Amino acid sequence: MNDTFYKPLTPQFRADINDSINRNIAELKTCESNAFVNMQIAGYETTKRLINGLPDGYPIPMERN
Numbered sequence: 340m341n342d343t344f345y346k347p348l349t350p351q352f353r354a355d356i357n358d359s360i361n362r363n364i365a366e367l368k369t370c371e372s373n374a375f376v377n378m379q380i381a382g383y384e385t386t387k388r389l390i391n392g393l394p395d396g397y398p399i400p401m402e403r404n
Contacts (some may be wrong), residue, residue, distance in 0.1 A: 342403035347396045360387045 343357065360383050367383075369375045 343400050344403065345398035346401050348393055348399050349395065352399070353393075355391075356390050358385055360390075387397060 364380055364383050367376050367380050
């Protein structure tokens with residue numbers, strides 16, 4: 340069963356997403372620097388730039404738990 344729904348991107352939702360990404364980056368920075376760690380950090384930073392570039396109200400797909 341597909342439990343996908345769409346939530347509009349609000350300034351608070353954007354901040355929550357960015358906080359989550361920043362926590363993941365901070366956790367990775369505690370690791371020894373190597374190609375795998377650097378690749379994941381670069382991916383998170385790219386995701387953050389993408390989220391910050393989206394307009395307010397953009398529908399973000401979410402999954403029900």
